[in-house]
Amino acid sequence: MKKVLALIMAGAMALSLVACGGGGSGEGGSTDDGSLRVGLIASSMGTQSFNDDVWAGLENAEAELGISAEYIEVSEVSDAANSLRTLIAQGDTLLVVPSSEFHDAMMEVAAEYPDCDFMYLAGEETGAENVMSVEYKENEAAFLGGALAASLSQTGKIGTVLAVQEPLQLRYQYGYMAGAKTVNPDCEVSVLFTNSYTDTNLGQESAKALYDKGADYVSCFAGACNLGVFNAAKEAGDGKYCLGAATGQFDKMPDKIVASVVKSIDVALYDMIKDYKDNGTFNGGGCTVLGLKEGGVELRYTTMNDELLNSIPEDVKASIEDLQNKIINGEITVPGTEEEYNTYIASLG
Template sequence: MKKFTVRTIGLSLLATTLLAACGNGGSSDSSESGTTAGKEFKVGMVTDLGSVNDKSFNQSAWEGLQKLQADFGYDVKYLEPQSDAEVEPSLLQFVNSGTDLTWATAATLADAVTNIAKNNPDAKLGIVDADIEGIDNIVSISFKENEGAFLAGIVAASMSETDKIGFIGGMEIPVIQRFQAGFEAGVREINPDAEIVVNYAGVFNRVDIGKSAASTMYNDGVDVIFHAAGGTGNGIFNEAQERFKAGEKVWVIGVDKDQSLEFGNDVTLTSMIKNVDTAVYEVSKQAAEGEFPGGQVVRLGLAENGVGLADTSDINVPKEVLDVVESYKEKIISGEITVPEQP
């Protein structure tokens, strides 16, 4: 088995890329901070059934909106539906109150967003992790998770001592399958004989289920787990932390945000970053400036700096591995390697 080390991949802002991807010639500075055509610009965000403080994609999107508020004085608010039945009413609450742009942060909200957009053609909506094309009042932000997950797979295969590697997903939907597909491909690139154990929790907001799934994997000899499970993934970190305190060395690869900042470097090997915060920030800013890219899907991968590995990767991952990751990143961007989207 080839053993390598990964180098941290710096992630830059997406402003230029987003403008190009949306067909904009550029953005102009607003002379009235936080206003559009003389009125306050209001942005609402509806999470999936997880918390806005999920340490993952909901939190990242909200941080993007908080930065908008800090930079321009926009009025930003969020709602956290507790059941599927509350999703559409939550979105409508923003739309009916005159919110200028309403975000939904997960693919599972796509049907509700589509329905509301069709029934409220004057409303502007955005969705993260879904591809809704051809509806003029919806902008979709989608990521090439498979490309970032491939790099995470390189790290996992290079650092595993048992050659048993785990993947825990939230729900078995296309966006999470892209994580799985890319991760498996990256692992196989380094160690074709590695055993990859896959578990789908079925939910994004159950810490207990994540902890139980991780316990089973670690007990079976898995020593590195990559998760794409939102708040459920917090339970994986909890299990790893308990084992670390007991003298057992196991790893978790975080997702969406640099999860070492929350769970520490004792158990966080690296994290696969999705720049949800920057994407939401830039598209919202465009909307406030009268340049809403409705009807389009903005897809962001390695070439657009939409995905990558956390800047803290070099704490636990040797330089040789990080150099190898960088070389694979360049091959993906050049088109020499095409990362699969299906497991």
């Protein structure tokens, strides 16, 4: 793994006038030897979070498509713009931004470098021709996660630990709550925000509070904070379980993570880069939306603990599959906002 040190130097800034061949046209900017150079900025790596899945997609593209990929780990949001400029100065012509916390920095740099292309993976952005965006229907997979947790709960109380109150997190929240209420209208669903994607301790404290309140299943969708949730599940003891995220995270706590709300960004990003490199496809100023139907999200059961997997009754699995099919064929429209959630709950009577 080629990790770029996040040191911004005046000399590097002087090099930032290097040309970027994309131009928002999808021509696929390249270095002198013809290889596409891709740069990523991320707040944390190595925690089996969304950022690691993004990097996995880039590594696959590097191995199979002959591109060059590198990343800068950004510890402070204020460093994001200069980190993007550093990647551009080093010759990267396609920049990948996975998190909404870097949105403003991305738009600032995209305006400075209209001949560079940016892939924004945290939601819709249609304000720049050199920025293409990807929005996931996290709420659809979260709906299934909430339905599963409520179906399995012995206490009638479940919870979820989220990061910050931004659209993708709120989509997860209301999807999770709606799924739970669909299968058990009396289920008590508690939600806590850590206001961080990186503080493992906050994740653990939040999950502990939920378990102490009586929740026996707690989901999470909070980056590195998820690791703290898994630790809290372990400390909570018998009868306390959790749901993971990213590509599963099952190996982080095999005896506790019964299922995970998964976003297959590694596959999606690989496909987008391949199309960009080979065909010049770049949806500048547009947004690609990926849900259950498109295979962009899913509820994935544990792959590392057969005993835990077999503890899920077959009728519960059948019910979850039925709900999934109804979402895919349009019989159920999963809410993603508070207003949509309230309307959905009213429709349940």
